[in-house]
Amino acid sequence: MDFHFSPEEKAFRQDLRAWLKENVPPDWEGVFLEEEEKEWRQGREFVKKLSDKGWVAPSWPKEYGGMEASPALQLVYNEEMGYHRAPIGSVVQAVGYIGPAILAFGTEEQKKQHLPPITAGEIVWCQGFSEPEAGSDLAALQTRAVKDGDDYVINGTKIWTSNAHRSDWCILLARTDPAAPKHKGIGFFLVDMKSPGITVQPIINMANVHSFNQVFLEDVRVPKSGLLGQENQGWFITIMALDFERSTLVAAAISMAKRNLDELIDYCKETKVNGGTLLDNPLVRHKLAEMTIEIEVGKYMVYRVVSLQARQEPGSIEAAVCKLYNTELDVRVANTGIQILGLYGQLQRDSKWAQLMGRFQKSYMYALAMTVGGGSSEIQRNIIAMRGLGLPRR
Amino acid sequence: MDLGLSEEQELLKNFARDFLEKECPEAFVRAMEEDEKGYTPEFWQKMAAQGWQGLIIPEQYGGTGMTYTDLIVLLEEFGRALVPGPFISTVLLGAMPILEAGTEEQKKEFLPKIAAGDLIMTMALTEPSARWDASGVEMPAKAEGDSFVLSGSKLFVPDANVSDYMLVAARTKESANPEDGITLFLVDSKSAGIEFTVLKTIAADKQCEVAFNDVRVPKANVLGEVDKGWPIIQSAKNKAAAAACAYLVGLAQMDFDVSLDYAKERIQFDRPIGSFQAIQHKFADMIIDVDGSRFITYKAAWALQENEPDAEMLVSMAKAWCSEATRRVVAHGQQIHGGIGFTKDYKIELYFRRQKWMELMWGDADHHRAMVAEKLGT
Numbered sequence: 001m002d003f004h005f006s007p008e009e010k011a012f013r014q015d016l017r018a019w020l021k022e023n024v025p026p027d028w029e030g031v032f033l034e035e036e037e038k039e040w041r042q043g044r045e046f047v048k049k050l051s052d053k054g055w056v057a058p059s060w061p062k063e064y065g066g067m068e069a070s071p072a073l074q075l076v077y078n079e080e081m082g083y084h085r086a087p088i089g090s091v092v093q094a095v096g097y098i099g100p101a102i103l104a105f106g107t108e109e110q111k112k113q114h115l116p117p118i119t120a121g122e123i124v125w126c127q128g129f130s131e132p133e134a135g136s137d138l139a140a141l142q143t144r145a146v147k148d149g150d151d152y153v154i155n156g157t158k159i160w161t162s163n164a165h166r167s168d169w170c171i172l173l174a175r176t177d178p179a180a181p182k183h184k185g186i187g188f189f190l191v192d193m194k195s196p197g198i199t200v201q202p203i204i205n206m207a208n209v210h211s212f213n214q215v216f217l218e219d220v221r222v223p224k225s226g227l228l229g230q231e232n233q234g235w236f237i238t239i240m241a242l243d244f245e246r247s248t249l250v251a252a253a254i255s256m257a258k259r260n261l262d263e264l265i266d267y268c269k270e271t272k273v274n275g276g277t278l279l280d281n282p283l284v285r286h287k288l289a290e291m292t293i294e295i296e297v298g299k300y301m302v303y304r305v306v307s308l309q310a311r312q313e314p315g316s317i318e319a320a321v322c323k324l325y326n327t328e329l330d331v332r333v334a335n336t337g338i339q340i341l342g343l344y345g346q347l348q349r350d351s352k353w354a355q356l357m358g359r360f361q362k363s364y365m366y367a368l369a370m371t372v373g374g375g376s377s378e379i380q381r382n383i384i385a386m387r388g389l390g391l392p393r394r
Numbered sequence: 395m396d397l398g399l400s401e402e403q404e405l406l407k408n409f410a411r412d413f414l415e416k417e418c419p420e421a422f423v424r425a426m427e428e429d430e431k432g433y434t435p436e437f438w439q440k441m442a443a444q445g446w447q448g449l450i451i452p453e454q455y456g457g458t459g460m461t462y463t464d465l466i467v468l469l470e471e472f473g474r475a476l477v478p479g480p481f482i483s484t485v486l487l488g489a490m491p492i493l494e495a496g497t498e499e500q501k502k503e504f505l506p507k508i509a510a511g512d513l514i515m516t517m518a519l520t521e522p523s524a525r526w527d528a529s530g531v532e533m534p535a536k537a538e539g540d541s542f543v544l545s546g547s548k549l550f551v552p553d554a555n556v557s558d559y560m561l562v563a564a565r566t567k568e569s570a571n572p573e574d575g576i577t578l579f580l581v582d583s584k585s586a587g588i589e590f591t592v593l594k595t596i597a598a599d600k601q602c603e604v605a606f607n608d609v610r611v612p613k614a615n616v617l618g619e620v621d622k623g624w625p626i627i628q629s630a631k632n633k634a635a636a637a638a639c640a641y642l643v644g645l646a647q648m649d650f651d652v653s654l655d656y657a658k659e660r661i662q663f664d665r666p667i668g669s670f671q672a673i674q675h676k677f678a679d680m681i682i683d684v685d686g687s688r689f690i691t692y693k694a695a696w697a698l699q700e701n702e703p704d705a706e707m708l709v710s711m712a713k714a715w716c717s718e719a720t721r722r723v724v725a726h727g728q729q730i731h732g733g734i735g736f737t738k739d740y741k742i743e744l745y746f747r748r749q750k751w752m753e754l755m756w757g758d759a760d761h762h763r764a765m766v767a768e769k770l771g772t
Contacts, residue, residue: 001403003692003696290763293711296693297711303397318685391669391673392668
């Protein structure tokens with residue numbers, strides 16, 4: 001039971017923090033806005049600078065542009081990046097779980113081809129998992145991959161594909177053996193988004209932003225070298241990848257929530273009402289205290305997952321617990337912010353009356369994406385109950 | 395950074411679990427609820443033989459010289475086994491303040507006896523106002539010659555009825571700052587003028603009303619300095635609150651484990667009730683609450699041990715969270731058990747009642763949330 005960070009970890013935190021303060025623009029709203037064209041470009045420039053420092057993918061091996069960072073150092077990284085709202089939305093998936101899946105299951109050639117361009121900040125990846133009829137029941141996916149000579153020919157439709165319209169490559173799940181039980185006949189493919197037969201159609205989200213897409217695949221030819229792992233191993237790789245995803249994305253998310261809360265507390269200290277400040281209002285204080293506590297609890301859930309990783313002990317259920325709690329917490333933090341801001345809480349950033357850059361109204365909407373994406377809260381609870389606790393399916 | 399237990403702590407935990415399963419079964423817990431003392435000297439001595447009362451007492455005073463976080467690991471097991479008796483009172487409210495604020499003589503007099511299992515202690519802090527802050531200490535202590543004379547009433551004093559000595563907080567000076575003017579006295583529980591009445595509580599633990607009728611305490615029995623007792627009390631309160639959290643974590647974990655077994659075995663509609671999502675999702679939420687409680691407790695305990703500047707804030711965060719989270723756990727545990735959960739025969743009710751006891755001790759969630767809110771303003 002030791003909560004100390006090592007001198008090396010502390011020094012890295014200082015370096016990174018100082019660098020972020022210089023390189024994240026002070027009026028940067030947060031990662032969500034990279035979905036707008038201008039912010040996307042800023043984000044890409046930022047990733048380039050990050051790449052120059054060698055800081056795109058700390059946990060990866062050095063030969064692929066990583067730092068071989070320990071889990072604790074990686075945690076420090078995630079905390080600082082999240083707290084400073086570093087605009088890394090364009091690489092978050094590639095660094096968090098796509099690259100690690102390639103590292104774990106890829107051939108030497110695949111690693112050499114795909115990993116260095118990610119850490120160089122040159123290539124953007126998207127994730128082709130969900131389909132119109134395969135959401136929470138992901139293994140029910142119908143996209144087909146049929147072997148034809150040295151290629152696979154892929155037909156089907158993917159949906160909720162974030163950043164597909166800006167991506168160079170896509171990880172894609174497709175059915176390689178339709179006769180096998182549904183979890184057993186799936187292949188995991190690495191697909192060049194410039195391949196003929198791919199059409200990307202925008203889907204506008206409720207924040208009125210083009211964030212995700214529907215992707216149509218019509219006779220798309222993928223060479224054999226585009227198969228990751230074995231032909232029918234896709235589901236296994238996916239489960240591993242989603243575990244990586246759950247354990248890596250949360251540390252940054254909770255630090256971002258903490259930043260939002262810190263700024264909200266400052267706002268409450270400064271805002272005058274009835275001859276006092278907002279912070280003098282007992283109902284406001286109660287809400288802020290509650291959120292402070294809940295974020296602190298979430299933080300140590302993350303630390304616990306990191307501790308398990310460092311000890312190389314299994315932690316996928318713990319990661320699911322962590323993801324479940326922290327994403328639902330983000331919803332509460334966003335709502336608390338809006339409630340405390342009152343009528344101002346609904347204003348968008350571009351209103352001259354907007355407070356705290358309209359962040360809370362935005363995160364109030366985007367927090368919902370977190371409790372659905374990467375396995376909804378309900379799916380997390382199922383995983384915890386059945387995979388974790390051994391409760392029977394029927 | 396590693397939130398796992400050290401090898402030594404793993405050993406302590408495993409040993410304690412085995413020991414308590416044997417020495418502190420459900421029947422013993424129930425018997426101690428009925429027993430007027432709430433503990434047995436045999437069990438107390440067996441624990442002392444393991445070095446538990448002296449766990450945090452340095453070797454030079456007869457203890458084993460382990461750390462506060464080691465004690466937290468042990469107390470988690472105590473919660474799991476619902477260990478009854480004056481252990482937290484003696485160790486956290488007696489030994490700890492003496493260790494932190496006692497004179498060399500006082501340490502030499504009290505600590506070896508505590509470690510040997512020969513001395514039971516507690517702290518008499520709260521009064522009928524039932525406040526945890528300094529303003530709650532109103533009972534006066536008046537200087538008279540070589541003594542102080544204590545008159546008044548203390549309420550909700552844990553295990554006072556079986557104590558040999560009590561640390562009694564009393565007001566020796568009226569002052570604009572309520573934290574100024576409180577003195578801590580080491581009072582022999584057999585002193586003339588002291589009366590104990592055991593309160594009947596939800597957990598059938600032994601909290602007492604303690605009446606002081608002109609009780610004379612020698613001046614040499616002041617712990618720390620006259621009028622300057624509050625910081626000692628505050629430190630004890632923080633450590634006791636984190637200890638209560640650890641007890642709650644163990645208690646909630648066991649409630650969870652028992653409920654999980656039950657859900658796998660109980661058949662309704664021709665299937666185990668644990669196969670229903672309505673039940674499964676309760677378990678997922680219970681894990682969040684148990685794990686959430688455990689690791690914020692570890693952080694608070696570690697911060698206290700390391701004298702981190704935000705230790706007090708972390709204790710309040712931990713106690714605020716654990717108080718409510720573990721209540722949610724035992725409430726789910728009851729609901730999962732259905733009718734059998736409401737009977738006295740089945741063990742799950744023990745956890746439900748005892749959770750409420752520890753939830754209220756050393757400040758409930760509202761109290762500690764208010765403490766957190768206060769610190770947000772600074």
